Amino acid sequence: MMVDTIRIKNFIDGEWVTEANEKTLPLYNPSTGEKIGEVPVASQATVEAAVKSSHDAFLKWRKVPIGKRVGYLFSLREAMKNNLEALAESIAIDQAKHISEARGEVQRVIEIVEMSCNAPSLLQGEMLDQIADGINGRVTRLPLGVFCGIAPFNFPALVFGWFIPFAIAAGNTFVFKPSMESPLFMQKMAQLLNDIGLPKGVVNIVYGEREVAETWYQMPEVVGVCLVGSSPTAKSIAEACGRVGKKTMLLGGAKNYLVALEDAQMDLLINNIVQSGYGSAGQRCLASSIIAVMPDLYDEVIERLTEATKNIVVGDAMNDDVFMGPVISAQAKQRIENFIQSGIDAGARLVLDGRNPEIPEANKNGYFVGPTIFADVTPCMEIVQEEIFGPVLSVMKIQDMDDALDLIRKQSTGNGACLFTQNMYLAEKFMNEADVGMVGINVGVCAPHPYMPFGGIKDSLIGNNKVQGKDGFDFFTQNKVSTIRVAPPQSLTAEQSKGGEQKVAESAGKGNVRSCIAS
Numbered sequence: 065m066m067v068d069t070i071r072i073k074n075f076i077d078g079e080w081v082t083e084a085n086e087k088t089l090p091l092y093n094p095s096t097g098e099k100i101g102e103v104p105v106a107s108q109a110t111v112e113a114a115v116k117s118s119h120d121a122f123l124k125w126r127k128v129p130i131g132k133r134v135g136y137l138f139s140l141r142e143a144m145k146n147n148l149e150a151l152a153e154s155i156a157i158d159q160a161k162h163i164s165e166a167r168g169e170v171q172r173v174i175e176i177v178e179m180s181c182n183a184p185s186l187l188q189g190e191m192l193d194q195i196a197d198g199i200n201g202r203v204t205r206l207p208l209g210v211f212c213g214i215a216p217f218n219f220p221a222l223v224f225g226w227f228i229p230f231a232i233a234a235g236n237t238f239v240f241k242p243s244m245e246s247p248l249f250m251q252k253m254a255q256l257l258n259d260i261g262l263p264k265g266v267v268n269i270v271y272g273e274r275e276v277a278e279t280w281y282q283m284p285e286v287v288g289v290c291l292v293g294s295s296p297t298a299k300s301i302a303e304a305c306g307r308v309g310k311k312t313m314l315l316g317g318a319k320n321y322l323v324a325l326e327d328a329q330m331d332l333l334i335n336n337i338v339q340s341g342y343g344s345a346g347q348r349c350l351a352s353s354i355i356a357v358m359p360d361l362y363d364e365v366i367e368r369l370t371e372a373t374k375n376i377v378v379g380d381a382m383n384d385d386v387f388m389g390p391v392i393s394a395q396a397k398q399r400i401e402n403f404i405q406s407g408i409d410a411g412a413r414l415v416l417d418g419r420n421p422e423i424p425e426a427n428k429n430g431y432f433v434g435p436t437i438f439a440d441v442t443p444c445m446e447i448v449q450e451e452i453f454g455p456v457l458s459v460m461k462i463q464d465m466d467d468a469l470d471l472i473r474k475q476s477t478g479n480g481a482c483l484f485t486q487n488m489y490l491a492e493k494f495m496n497e498a499d500v501g502m503v504g505i506n507v508g509v510c511a512p513h514p515y516m517p518f519g520g521i522k523d524s525l526i527g528n529n530k531v532q533g534k535d536g537f538d539f540f541t542q543n544k545v546s547t548i549r550v551a552p553p554q555s556l557t558a559e560q561s562k563g564g565e566q567k568v569a570e571s572a573g574k575g576n577v578r579s580c581i582a583s
Contacts, residue, residue, distance in 0.1 A: 070101030121265030336508030
């Protein structure tokens with residue numbers, strides 16, 4: 065079926081911008097492999113124009129009363145609720161996340177926007193009376209300026225929510241670079257931002273490749289850069305921003321364990337493994353891709369997981385009867401299939417092969433990898449060490465929970481880990497000792513709710529700045545400390561003034577102590 069070609073545009077200063085002789089890259093529908101549009105590769109001049117627009121807007125936006133700034137976010141929430149299905153469809157078309165999951169992603173972003181509306185409470189400063197005689201201290205939380213952010217292909221809506229509502233509620237402005245593979249969501253969001261009357265330049269959108277970030281590093285108007293992406297990319301940005309003194313919020317890669325002890329509830333366990341490992345076709349940073357199981361459960365878990373997985377319907381992301389859509393691109397499909405071959409070559413037992421799944425004729429050119437299960441895997445195998453970012457599960461035996469904790473500790477990444485047990489002592493031990501940033505107990509995806517911080521440790525989070533919740537506001541603000549003398553006005557005679565000068569001179573004599581703070 066032929067569709068009208070979609071022309072993605074940059075969004076700068078409230079206007080859709082197309083460059084003369086613009087370079088573009090093709091946009092595909094992963095469910096069909098069909099080219100559906102073109103995405104611009106912004107020139108340096110366009111990137112600079114976006115930053116300058118946001119800087120000019122910041123000078124006004126930071127002075128807008130916080131209640132009015134939050135009012136725009138309330139309006140955005142309503143606009144997103146009224147357009148939820150259209151926003152979800154935009155994700156299901158170019159990112160090819162199944163439509164039911166796309167709806168869930170948009171709903172989560174609406175909840176995050178709601179959380180950001182708490183800004184008047186969460187941005188309050190501090191006041192301390194009488195830090196010295198007649199002197200008070202005050203801490204004020206203020207915006208910094210223009211922030212820039214980069215989104216991955218797999219969560220075009222969620223990453224918008226992690227960055228932009230918090231940044232602009234705090235009084236900053238933002239330049240956003242969506243993924244070139246899933247740009248449609250932000251095209252619709254830009255229109256909603258215009259519809260609610262958000263001042264021009266508060267949010268600008270540019271498309272391009274790594275040269276976009278390289279331009280940001282050079283511009284003094286940019287105060288910080290945010291990323292959700294791979295760990296190597298996060299480290300590269302941290303290094304570049306560190307050289308020029310810019311703040312960073314950088315979430316990297318992951319490889320997550322799901323641990324099942326002897327007392328795990330089997331039905332709950334299998335359902336959560338399926339949802340976690342095959343939801344979004346395995347293309348999410350909290351997918352549980354290593355299933356670590358006690359020996360007494362091992363054979364039963366493999367048998368029941370295989371049976372449940374065989375019932376998974378793979379197909380077009382817009383089909384409500386489908387459970388799992390395609391992966392993002394032909395390159396991703398090839399990469400995942402190479403990992404499957406790597407597991408075979410390493411000696412793992414291929415229980416279920418997801419290569420060449422059965423799909424409808426209309427989707428034969430799509431980028432599909434079916435659910436895949438490996439058994440008898442060992443920690444040294446590539447399929448256990450590397451983030452596959454696809455629907456591939458590796459089931460291994462562990463001797464006890466300490467064995468699993470040791471495996472988790474040895475990883476370079478530390479995003480999330482889940483434990484299935486009814487033993488609350490062991491659950492508490494796992495929460496305390498699992499060397500990750502996010503833990504789940506009897507849940508397969510340990511994603512925190514919007515009012516709590518989201519982020520890993522080790523190579524999963526470069527730096528200390530996590531997204532959403534109060535942590536989101538902490539990153540997008542700076543503290544200013546004021547020391548204030550509070551004294552009644554008085555008129556001094558010339559003689560009184562002279563006497564005061566004499567006292568100051570005398571206090572400088574030998575043996576006296578002068579405070580290093582105001583006194």
